[in-house]
Amino acid sequence: MVRASSPRSAEIRAAALDLFTRLGYEATTMADLGAAVGMRGPSLYKHVASKQDVLVEIMTGTMEALLAAHRSAVASTDDPVERLRRATEAHVRYHARHRQEAFVGNRELRSLVQPHRDRVLGLRAEYERCFRELIEAGAQAGHFTVGSASLASFAILDLGMGLAAWYREDGELTEDAVVWQYSQFALRIVGLR
Amino acid sequence: MVRASSPRSAEIRAAALDLFTRLGYEATTMADLGAAVGMRGPSLYKHVASKQDVLVEIMTGTMEALLAAHRSAVASTDDPVERLRRATEAHVRYHARHRQEAFVGNRELRSLVQPHRDRVLGLRAEYERCFRELIEAGAQAGHFTVGSASLASFAILDLGMGLAAWYREDGELTEDAVVWQYSQFALRIVGLR
DNA sequence: GAGATCGGCTATCAGTTGTTAGCTAGCGGG
DNA sequence: CCCGCTAGCTAACAACTGATAGCCGATCTC
Numbered sequence: 001m002v003r004a005s006s007p008r009s010a011e012i013r014a015a016a017l018d019l020f021t022r023l024g025y026e027a028t029t030m031a032d033l034g035a036a037v038g039m040r041g042p043s044l045y046k047h048v049a050s051k052q053d054v055l056v057e058i059m060t061g062t063m064e065a066l067l068a069a070h071r072s073a074v075a076s077t078d079d080p081v082e083r084l085r086r087a088t089e090a091h092v093r094y095h096a097r098h099r100q101e102a103f104v105g106n107r108e109l110r111s112l113v114q115p116h117r118d119r120v121l122g123l124r125a126e127y128e129r130c131f132r133e134l135i136e137a138g139a140q141a142g143h144f145t146v147g148s149a150s151l152a153s154f155a156i157l158d159l160g161m162g163l164a165a166w167y168r169e170d171g172e173l174t175e176d177a178v179v180w181q182y183s184q185f186a187l188r189i190v191g192l193r
Numbered sequence: 194m195v196r197a198s199s200p201r202s203a204e205i206r207a208a209a210l211d212l213f214t215r216l217g218y219e220a221t222t223m224a225d226l227g228a229a230v231g232m233r234g235p236s237l238y239k240h241v242a243s244k245q246d247v248l249v250e251i252m253t254g255t256m257e258a259l260l261a262a263h264r265s266a267v268a269s270t271d272d273p274v275e276r277l278r279r280a281t282e283a284h285v286r287y288h289a290r291h292r293q294e295a296f297v298g299n300r301e302l303r304s305l306v307q308p309h310r311d312r313v314l315g316l317r318a319e320y321e322r323c324f325r326e327l328i329e330a331g332a333q334a335g336h337f338t339v340g341s342a343s344l345a346s347f348a349i350l351d352l353g354m355g356l357a358a359w360y361r362e363d364g365e366l367t368e369d370a371v372v373w374q375y376s377q378f379a380l381r382i383v384g385l386r
Numbered sequence: 387g388a389g390a391t392c393g394g395c396t397a398t399c400a401g402t403t404g405t406t407a408g409c410t411a412g413c414g415g416g
Numbered sequence: 417c418c419c420g421c422t423a424g425c426t427a428a429c430a431a432c433t434g435a436t437a438g439c440c441g442a443t444c445t446c
Contacts, residue, residue: 023303031432042396147374151375154356173341223405235406239423
């Protein structure tokens with residue numbers, strides 16, 4: 001049996017997240033993954049269905065968590081500016097705090113087999129649309145100055161992805177410092193006045 | 194013999210660039226690459242030394258071209274603001290016009306074997322330092338308002354990397370439109386006034 | 387305490403991969 | 417005409433990979 005929620009399988013997913021981040025999905029072998037949790041490669045199949053299945057659970061879990069964080073962030077107010085501010089803060093904070101999930105989620109899309117790839121791409125498109133609509137609402141209300149809301153939303157999302165690529169927990173800057181600065185960058189991008 | 198500059202090897206690099214972009218380095222086989230240029234996998238070895246060698250030439254060539262574009266852009270003026278403006282424009286334009294090179298250059302760093310990886314990482318660090326110094330110069334002269342020049346330079350570089358990931362030549366927006374908007378974003382990030 | 391289940395192991399399979407070896411058709415120059 | 421080079425081919429190798437089969441000790445249940 002391959003119960004996806006057993007404590008051992010969660011441990012395996014965590015180790016896989018680390019390996020996928022450092023080596024990439026293709027370059028990570030089941031033997032690597034087994035060694036990371038103290039067993040041989042074939043033994044992993046007592047806990048997970050397949051290598052691809054581990055990736056699928058990591059990536060869909062990540063996108064759903066990101067969307068949940070976004071919904072929670074924007075639900076707390078009706079003010080367009082404040083909604084975008086909280087959304088960008090949640091976005092940046094998620095990418096700082098869960099940089100490995102975000103990194104793998106962005107990087108390994110092409111290793112994902114159908115129909116999972118389309119599903120994750122759909123969630124990403126939905127996430128992007130949420131940001132675009134926030135920007136359009138703020139622009140229409142005269143708070144933002146932006147040529148293309150679509151481009152601005154791409155730019156803000158790209159900031160998070162980039163952050164996930166270089167941020168380190170033990171770096172010079174604290175998480176709060178990076179979140180604050182990057183959120184400010186995002187608000188500058190949409191021309192907040 | 195494996196003359197790196199023969200017309201055939203250039204054709205192979207071009208095909209490899211396309212395949213590495215779409216499938217990734219690990220997932221691209223020599224048989225794939227051969228088929229893309231009308232020959233069998235083993236025949237490629239008449240023109241290139243190895244698969245890794247193809248990647249190395251693509252990535253070092255890309256970083257050197259990017260640095261050259263940067264130097265050319267900043268050499269034309271002494272004004273701090275104008276130097277950053279031209280540097281960001283060059284940065285964004287390169288990532289739009291050579292999106293495949295930039296994409297592979299950013300994505301396949303971990304597929305690069307030593308010492309080539311450190312060499313490319315060194316070039317990237319140098320490129321980032323150039324931007325940081327431009328920002329610091331402009332901030333010291335009172336033109337920019339930014340908490341951390343380092344963070345701002347990361348953000349601007351990340352914009353280019355993100356652009357290379359989603360930009361398509363046949364998309365809605367022209368290259369010039371994207372370059373202008375993204376350059377404006379970059380200047381807003383550093384708080385130009 | 388017998389039996390079943392869990393969770394590890396080794397052996398093995400079948401497929402794939404980068405690369406080398408060796409052959410050969412075509413072609414240009416003497 | 418023939419030598420030698422270029423640039424392709426097939427065959428083959430050695431290594432590796434994800435996954436399966438089957439064994440076995442430990443632990444739990446009744």
